[in-house]
Each structure stands twice: as structure tokens, then as C-alpha cells.
Amino acid sequence: MATLRAAKQALRKEVKKRLASLSEEEKLRQSQIVSQKLFQHPRYKSSRRVAVFLSMADEVCTDAVVRAVLGSGKACFIPRYLAGGNHMDMLRLKSLEDLASLPITSWNIRQPADSDTEREEALSTGLCSKPTAPVSRAQQQTLRRSPMEVKKDDNGAMSRNATHPR
Template identity: 65%
Template sequence: MASLRSAKQALRKEIKKLLAAMSDHEKLRQSQVVSRKLFQHPKYLSSQRIAVFLNMHDEVNTEDILQDIFKRGKVCFIPRYFTNSSHMDMLRLNDPEDINTLSVTSWNIRQPGEEDTEREEALTTGGLDLILMPGLGFDKNGNRLGRGKGFYDTYLECCRRHPKGKPYTIALAFKEQLCTQVPVDDHDILIDEVLYEEEE
């Protein structure tokens, strides 16, 4: 267990270094490539209820995706993380402007506050069709290296128990985040697919 933990830590450090070396321009360029791939993806097109993360500085930018979800009349959910646990909710976003009403967390991302009890939580209603996943590293077998808090693994576990079943999961990544192999254990849930800019 300890060796797995240290392998994950070492890989996190390595990927963070690669991401820190990327220019903002390059991050935006790759984000646009990934977004375009998503907009043509059959799973995205057929999904009605979609969860998407609001990106941190070292993650694929999801602004265009948010706009597109609303433009197509889909229902959009975003995460609310509870920092003292691995619990996360997926709460409904009413429209793109709604984001500006949310408070900014210590991670410098916006999310609904704990006092925000009016919003629909995806699993208390119709479940989710698709979750767009963040992460630090990914391999082509669907293994994902998160930031170590376990939010998404815990949430996907809850999704499995929902009558609708586990939603399809697509990770959005910079090609710098692709690894030969991500070290995982039994709690780590495989993702269905990773979208990134593939080398021509």
C-alpha cells in the first residue's frame, strides 16, 4: 500500500512539473482541440444530463463546454467538494451566468456553497448520462490519477447504486498528462475514455 502511495505521489509531482512548464496559450490551444473532439463525440451528443468540472489553472479549460451544454439544451451539473471528506455532490447549474453567482474556493474554482440547498443534486433526481472527469494523469487503459482526495471514485461508487447505473465517463486531458501506466488499487474506478490531442 505504501509503495503504491509513493508511486502515485512521485507521478503526481512529475506531471505537475510538466503542467507548470506549459504556457497558457498552449493550454488553451489544447483545450480547444479537446472541446472540439468532445462536441463530435456520440456519447456527448446523445447524453442529456452531463456533469462537468470547473477547471483549475492546470486542467483543460471547460468554459466552451459549459456554453455548449446549455446551447444544446442539455442539463448541466457541476461539482461541490466537501474539503474535510471525500464527499462530493453534483449540483445543477441553471445557466452559464449562474457561475458568476458562486463563491470561489481555496482551490480558486467556483462552486455552490454548503448553504446552497435549493439546487438539484444529480443523484436525487434522474442520475447522470455522462461525467466529464478532471485528473492529473491518465493512461490509455482508463486508469486515472486524481489529486489524492478520492472525490470522483467515491461519487462513481454512489452512481453505481443509482437506478440509472454508472454514467459514461470521459476524462479531458492535455497530452502532457498521458502516462504509460498509472499505478492503481482496487478503489480506483476505471474511466471509459480519455480525450486529448493525439499526435498526427
């Protein structure tokens, strides 16, 4: 396990180094490519609810995705990390003006305040897909099967439970 942890740390360090070497123009170009691929995906096109992680400066810029989701009339959900914990909720964002009014975290990302209890929470009101850590090709094949529920155990192993419509 220590070897795996060390390998992950080395990979993160290398990725961070490569990202730092990219110009702002290149980051924007690559962000546009990622956004366009998302917009063309059949699952995005058919979705009515989309959860979007707001980006930090060294990540794929998700501003265009937020604008597109809100502009298309889809429900847009963004994360709120509760202070002092590792829990995250995906809360509904009403508009770009709503986003601009949110407080800024220590990571320089806007998110609803801890005291904001009036927003719809994605997982309590319907199915919402969340991104996961990189997985192996075998795990990708498992994740592509549907309908299903994928869970991780305490050791990070993934398991698949088929869900059947009633």
C-alpha cells in the same frame, strides 16, 4: 502498497512539472482539442445531462464545455464539495450568470454554497457519468461494456455489475 503510492506521487509531480512548463497559449490550444473531441463524441451528442468539473488554472480549461452544454439546452451539473468532508454533489447550473454569481472556493473555483439546498442533484434525479482515476487497458475494456455499474471496493479494486432494463 507503499511502492504504488510512491509511484503515484512521482507521476503527479512529473505531470505538474510538465504542465507548469506549458505556455498559456498551449494550454488553451490543448483545451480546445479536448473540448472538440468531447463535442464530437456520440455519447455527448446524445446526452441530455452533463456533469462538468470546473477547471483550475493548471488543468484542461472546461469553460467552453460549460458554455456549450448550457447553450445546447442540456442540463449542466457542477461539483460542490462540502466543507470539512470528502463528499461531493453534482448540482445543476442554470446559466452562465448563475455560475458567475457563485462563491469562489479556496481552490479559486466557483461552486454552490453549502447552504444552497434548492438545486437539483444529478445522481438523485437520474444517471450521470463521472470521471474516474486513470485505469489499465483491461479495466478500460470492462468500463466500455454497457449497460453496467462499476464499483470500487475499499482497496480500490473495480468490479462490474451488469444492470438490466426492467
